[in-house]
Amino acid sequence: MATEKLDLLILKTLDLEPRHGYGIGQRIEQVSRGVFRVTLGALYPALERLERAGAIRSKWALSENNRRARYYTLSAAGRRRLTTERQAWERSAEAMTRVLQADPE
Amino acid sequence: MSGFWRRCRELFQRWQVDRESVLELEQHVALAAADKMRAGVGEREARRQATLELGSIEVVRERLAEGRSGFMMEQLMKEIAYAWRVLRRAPGPTALSVATIGVGIAVSTVLFALIDGVVLRPLPYPDPSQLVGISDTNVALGVDRTGVATGNIDDWRRESASFDGIAGYYSMGRTLSADTDADVVLTAQVSADFFPLLRVTPLVGRTFTETETLAAQFSSASAPVGTDPVVIIGHDLWQQRFGGDPGIVGRSLSLERRPFRVVGVMPPGFALPEAGVQAWIPWDLSGERPRDQHYLGAIGRLRPDVSVGQADQELNRVAATLGRLYPETNEGWGVRVSPLAEVVVGDSARVLWILFAAVGLVLLVACANVALLSVMRGLDRSVENALRLALGSTPGRLLRQSWIESLVLAALGGAVGLALAVGGMRLTPSLVPDFPRLDEVALSGRVLWFAIGVTTATAVLSGLLPAWRGAHTEPARGLRGASTRTTGTARQHGIRDGLVVCQVALALVLLCGSGLLVRSFLALRAADPGFNPAGVLVAPIFLDSQAYPTGEQSRAYYEALFTRLEALPGVRAVGGATTLPTSPLGPDFDRPVWPEGTPDERDRIPAAVRMVTPGYFQALRFTIAAGRPFDARDHSEAPPVVMVSQTLANRLWPGQSAVGRNLVVDYSTTGTYPYEVVGVVGDVRFRGPRSEPRAEIYLPHAQRPYLIMLVAIRSDGDPRALIPAVRATLRDIDPQKPAFGLTPLKDLVDATTVQDQQAMVALLAFAAAAVFLAMLGVYGVLSARVRERHQEIGVRMALGADRSQLVGWVALGGFRLLGWGALVGLLATWPLSGLLASFLYGVRPTDPITAISVFGLLFVVGGVAMCLPSWRATTVDPVTVLRRG
Numbered sequence: 004m005a006t007e008k009l010d011l012l013i014l015k016t017l018d019l020e021p022r023h024g025y026g027i028g029q030r031i032e033q034v035s036r037g038v039f040r041v042t043l044g045a046l047y048p049a050l051e052r053l054e055r056a057g058a059i060r061s062k063w064a065l066s067e068n069n070r071r072a073r074y075y076t077l078s079a080a081g082r083r084r085l086t087t088e089r090q091a092w093e094r095s096a097e098a099m100t101r102v103l104q105a106d107p108e
Numbered sequence: 109m110s111g112f113w114r115r116c117r118e119l120f121q122r123w124q125v126d127r128e129s130v131l132e133l134e135q136h137v138a139l140a141a142a143d144k145m146r147a148g149v150g151e152r153e154a155r156r157q158a159t160l161e162l163g164s165i166e167v168v169r170e171r172l173a174e175g176r177s178g179f180m181m182e183q184l185m186k187e188i189a190y191a192w193r194v195l196r197r198a199p200g201p202t203a204l205s206v207a208t209i210g211v212g213i214a215v216s217t218v219l220f221a222l223i224d225g226v227v228l229r230p231l232p233y234p235d236p237s238q239l240v241g242i243s244d245t246n247v248a249l250g251v252d253r254t255g256v257a258t259g260n261i262d263d264w265r266r267e268s269a270s271f272d273g274i275a276g277y278y279s280m281g282r283t284l285s286a287d288t289d290a291d292v293v294l295t296a297q298v299s300a301d302f303f304p305l306l307r308v309t310p311l312v313g314r315t316f317t318e319t320e321t322l323a324a325q326f327s328s329a330s331a332p333v334g335t336d337p338v339v340i341i342g343h344d345l346w347q348q349r350f351g352g353d354p355g356i357v358g359r360s361l362s363l364e365r366r367p368f369r370v371v372g373v374m375p376p377g378f379a380l381p382e383a384g385v386q387a388w389i390p391w392d393l394s395g396e397r398p399r400d401q402h403y404l405g406a407i408g409r410l411r412p413d414v415s416v417g418q419a420d421q422e423l424n425r426v427a428a429t430l431g432r433l434y435p436e437t438n439e440g441w442g443v444r445v446s447p448l449a450e451v452v453v454g455d456s457a458r459v460l461w462i463l464f465a466a467v468g469l470v471l472l473v474a475c476a477n478v479a480l481l482s483v484m485r486g487l488d489r490s491v492e493n494a495l496r497l498a499l500g501s502t503p504g505r506l507l508r509q510s511w512i513e514s515l516v517l518a519a520l521g522g523a524v525g526l527a528l529a530v531g532g533m534r535l536t537p538s539l540v541p542d543f544p545r546l547d548e549v550a551l552s553g554r555v556l557w558f559a560i561g562v563t564t565a566t567a568v569l570s571g572l573l574p575a576w577r578g579a580h581t582e583p584a585r586g587l588r589g590a591s592t593r594t595t596g597t598a599r600q601h602g603i604r605d606g607l608v609v610c611q612v613a614l615a616l617v618l619l620c621g622s623g624l625l626v627r628s629f630l631a632l633r634a635a636d637p638g639f640n641p642a643g644v645l646v647a648p649i650f651l652d653s654q655a656y657p658t659g660e661q662s663r664a665y666y667e668a669l670f671t672r673l674e675a676l677p678g679v680r681a682v683g684g685a686t687t688l689p690t691s692p693l694g695p696d697f698d699r700p701v702w703p704e705g706t707p708d709e710r711d712r713i714p715a716a717v718r719m720v721t722p723g724y725f726q727a728l729r730f731t732i733a734a735g736r737p738f739d740a741r742d743h744s745e746a747p748p749v750v751m752v753s754q755t756l757a758n759r760l761w762p763g764q765s766a767v768g769r770n771l772v773v774d775y776s777t778t779g780t781y782p783y784e785v786v787g788v789v790g791d792v793r794f795r796g797p798r799s800e801p802r803a804e805i806y807l808p809h810a811q812r813p814y815l816i817m818l819v820a821i822r823s824d825g826d827p828r829a830l831i832p833a834v835r836a837t838l839r840d841i842d843p844q845k846p847a848f849g850l851t852p853l854k855d856l857v858d859a860t861t862v863q864d865q866q867a868m869v870a871l872l873a874f875a876a877a878a879v880f881l882a883m884l885g886v887y888g889v890l891s892a893r894v895r896e897r898h899q900e901i902g903v904r905m906a907l908g909a910d911r912s913q914l915v916g917w918v919a920l921g922g923f924r925l926l927g928w929g930a931l932v933g934l935l936a937t938w939p940l941s942g943l944l945a946s947f948l949y950g951v952r953p954t955d956p957i958t959a960i961s962v963f964g965l966l967f968v969v970g971g972v973a974m975c976l977p978s979w980r981a982t983t984v985d986p987v988t989v990l991r992r993g
Binding site: 023024025028040042043044047048051052054055056057058063070072073 | 111112114115118128129132133135136137139140161162163165167168171172175176177
C-alpha cells in the first residue's frame with residue numbers, strides 16, 4: 004500500500020475517535036471489507052511518521068478490557084491535513100475513474 | 109512545534125521509545141491472536157497465524173528504529189564504540205599509532221603556528237602590503253644589499269611616482285638615564301615621514317611635529333645637536349623604567365647626557381624599524397647630504413595601485429638617472445625594493461618552509477606506519493571479515509568500519525597532538541629565541557583549523573589502504589584460510605611491503621637532507637674566519653659628543669680604559685675597532701679609495717673603513733700578511749698611515765707589494781689626502797663564514813679618533829669570567845657610560861650560523877623520527893612474516909635447515925625491503941635536495957659522501973630492526989609445529 008494512501012486511511016480512521024494500533028488496523032480492514040489488510044511493518048512506521056509530523060498524538064491509556072494501550076488522536080494539524088489530502092485523493096480518484104471509463108473513440 | 113516532543117523523545121529517550129514500541133507491537137499481536145481464539149483456534153496456532161499475517165515484531169522494531177531521529181548518529185556511535193573495542197583489543201599497536209600520529213600532528217601544528225605568525229600573517233600595521241624596505245645595491249662591487257645613501261632620498265621622493273612616502277632611519281644604542289640609572293637603549297632616529305607613513309598612532313601622547321623634526325639637527329649621524337629635543341619611548345621601556353606612568357608625556361629623560369622631552373609612547377609590539385628599538389628621536393634629513401655614504405635604513409609606503417615590482421623598476425630608473433648626473437658617487441648603484449615583511453622576517457622564512465616540508469614527510473611516514481598497523485590488524489581479522497561478508501554484511505559496511513577505526517585513531521592522535529602542540533608552543537620561544545615576530549606566534553583559529561585539517565588528512569591517508577584492503581576480502585578464501593592457518597594473499601603482502609618500502613624511502617630522503625645540513629654546518633664551523641674568536645670578550649663603548657666633544661677627550665678616555673683593562677688579571681691583549689667582525693654594532697661604512705695618481709675617478713673602489721687601536725690585531729689574532737701592524741709610531745702627530753685588507757691589496761696592486769705605497773682615502777668631512785700603506789691584513793669574513801672577504805682599510809685610532817669603539821679583550825680562560833671586572837672598570841671611569849652588550853666574540857660568530865644549526869638539529873630530529881618509524885615498519889612486517897610462516901619454518905627445520913639459513917631467509921627479506929626503499933628514496937632525493945642548495949655551504953646537494961654514509965646508517969639500523977624477527981625464526985620448535993600441523 005502506498006504510504007500516502009495508508010496515511011490518509013489512518014487519518015480518516017482517527018477522525019471519528021481515538022484508537023490504538025490494533026483498532027486502527029481492524030477498522031480499516033472492516034470498512035474496506037477486507038480489501039486493505041494492514042501489517043505491523045506498514046502500520047507502525049506510518050504511525051510514528053505521522054506523529055513526528057505532528058498530525059497525530061499518542062497517549063497511553065486503559066483499554067476497554069482494562070489493559071494499558073497506546074491511543075492515537077488526530078491533532079488540529081492532522082485534521083487540516085486530512086481535509087486537503089482527502090480532497091486531493093478524491094480529485095485524483097475521480098480523474099482516474101474518468102480516464103479508465105472513457106470509451107474508445 | 110508539532111511533533112517536536114516526539115522527536116525529542118526519540119533523541120533523548122531512545123530506550124523508552126523502543127520499549128513502548130515493543131510493548132505496543134506485542135499487544136497488537138496478542139489482540140489479533142485473541143480474536144482468532146474467539147473464532148475457535150487453539151492458543152499456539154492463533155499466535156502463529158497472527159505473527160504470520162502481521163509480520164515479525166523484531167523486523168518492525170528495526171524498521172521503526174531506522175526511521176527515528178538520530179538513527180544515523182546512533183549507528184555511528186555504535187560503530188565508533190565497536191572500533192574502540194577493536195582498537196583496545198591490541199593496546200600496544202593502538203598506543204603506538206596514537207603516539208605516532210600525536211607527535212606528528214603536534215610538531216606540524218607548532219611549525220604551522222610559527223609559519224603563520226612569522227611568515228603568513230601580515231605585519232601588524234595598517235595596510236601592511238604597501239610597506240616596503242629599500243636598500244642600495246651595486247652589482248659591479250658585489251654589494252647585494254646595503255644601507256641607502258642619505259643624499260639620494262630627496263631625489264627618490266621627487267622623481268618617483270610609486271610611493272606615498274619614503275622614510276629614512278638609523279638605529280644605534282644610546283645611553284639613556286632617568287634619575288640615576290644609566291642604561292643603553294636601542295634608539296632609532298627617524299625622518300619626518302616615518303610615523304605618518306606607518307599610520308601608527310601612539311598609545312599615549314603624539315608623534316613628532318614638523319617643527320620638532322626640523323629642529324633635530326645632527327652634527328654627524330650619531331650626534332644630535334638640535335634645540336629642545338624630543339623622544340618617543342617604547343611600551344616596554346615605559347613599563348620597566350617609568351612604571352607605566354600615565355603622566356609620562358612632558359617628563360624629561362636624558363639621552364647621551366642631553367635632556368629629551370617625552371612626547372609619546374608607542375603601543376606594545378611596535379617593532380619598527382627593527383626589533384628591540386625602545387626610543388625614537390626625530391632626524392632632519394632634508395638638505396644637502398653625501399651620496400656615497402650607504403648607511404641609512406629606508407622604508408616606503410607604496411601607492412595603493414602600485415606593485416612592489418613596479419616600484420622597484422621605477423626607483424631603479426631614478427637611480428640610473430642619478431648615476432648619470434653624479435657619476436663619481438652614484439654610478440653603478442641600484443636599488444632593491446622588497447616587501448617590508450620579507451625584510452623583517454629575513455632568512456627565517458626559508459628555514460621554516462624547509463622544516464615544514466620535512467615534518468610533512470615525517471607525517472607521511474607516520475601515516476604509513478598507522479596504515480601498516482591497520483593492515484596487519486586487518487590481516488589478523490580477515491577470517492572475521494570473511495565471516496561477516498558470508499553472513500550478509502556488505503563490503504561497503506566493512507569499508508566504513510575500517511574507515512571509522514582509522515578515524516578514531518586519528519581523532520585520538522589529534523587530541524594528543526593538540527595537547528602536545530599547546531605545550532610545545534610555550535617552549536618554542538626558548539628553542540628559537542632569535543626568530544623575528546615570535547610574540548605574534550599564537551594558537552589562533554587558523555592554527556586550530558590546520559590541526560583539524562592535518563588530523564583529517566591523517567585519517568584519510570592512513571585509512572585508505574586498510575579500508576580498500578578490508579573491503580576486498582573474498583569470503584571463500586578467507587574462511588579457508590581459517591582452517592589452514594596461512595594468512596593473506598600475495599597481493600595483501602604486496603601492500604604491506606609497499607608501505608614499508610615507502611617508509612624507508614621517505615626516511616632516506618630526510619636522512620639525506622639532514623646529512624647534507626650536518627656536512628654543511630661542519631664546513632661552516634670549520635671555515636677560517638680570518639681571526640680567532642675564542643677567549644675574546646667584546647665590550648661596545650658608545651661615547652657621546654656631549655661629554656667627549658673633541659678627539660683629544662675620547663682618545664684620553666680610551667687610553668685610560670685600555671690601560672685599566674690590560675691590568676686586569678688573565679687579560680692577554682686589548683684592542684678596539686669602530687666595528688668588529690660579526691658584531692651588528694658599530695658603524696660599518698664605505699669610503700672611496702684609490703692609489704695616488706690614479707687618473708680616472710671611476711677607478712675608485714669603495715672600501716670599508718675601520719678605525720683600530722694597535723692592540724686590535726693581536727686581540728683578535730689577525731694575520732699580518734705583509735708589512736707591520738700599527739704601533740706607537742703612528743701617533744696623532746705622525747704622517748698618516750693605513751693598513752689594507754689582502755683583497756684590496758690584490759685589487760689595487762695585483763702581483764705587487766702594497767707596503768710603502770700611497771693610498772688616497774676620500775674622507776668627506778676632513779678632505780682627501782694620501783696615506784702610506786704600512787701593512788696588509790689577512791682577509792676576514794666579516795659577516796660570518798658565508799660572507800666574502802671585502803675591500804677594507806684600517807686607520808689608526810690615534811690619528812682618527814672616533815666616539816664609538818668595540819673593545820676586544822682577549823683573556824686566557826672563559827671570557828665570561830671577565831664580565832664583572834669589565835663592568836666595574838667602565839663604571840669607575842665614567843658612571844654615565846655603563847657597560848652593555850658584553851658578549852663573548854665566539855657567541856657572535858656562532859650567531860651567524862645559528863639558523864643553519866636550528867635547521868640541522870630540527871631536520872636531524874625529524875629524520876631520526878622517520879627512521880625510527882620506518883624501522884618499526886620493517887620490524888613489524890618481518891615479525892608478521894615469521895609468525896605467518898611458523899609452520900613452514902618448522903617443516904624446514906625438521907628437514908634439516910640450520911639456524912643460519914633461517915636467519916638468512918629473514919634478513920634477505922629485510923634487506924630487500926631496505927634496498928627497494930633506499931632506491932626509491934634516492935631517486936626522490938635527487939630533485940628534493942636541490943631545494944636545500946641555497947642552504948648548503950661547502951657541500952653539493954649530490955654529495956656522494958653523504959649518500960654513502962646515509963646508506964650505511966640505514967642498513968645498520970635496518971639490521972638492528974631485523975635481529976628480533978630473525979631470532980624468533982630460530983626459536984620455532986619443529987616438534988610442536990608438526991604435532992599441531
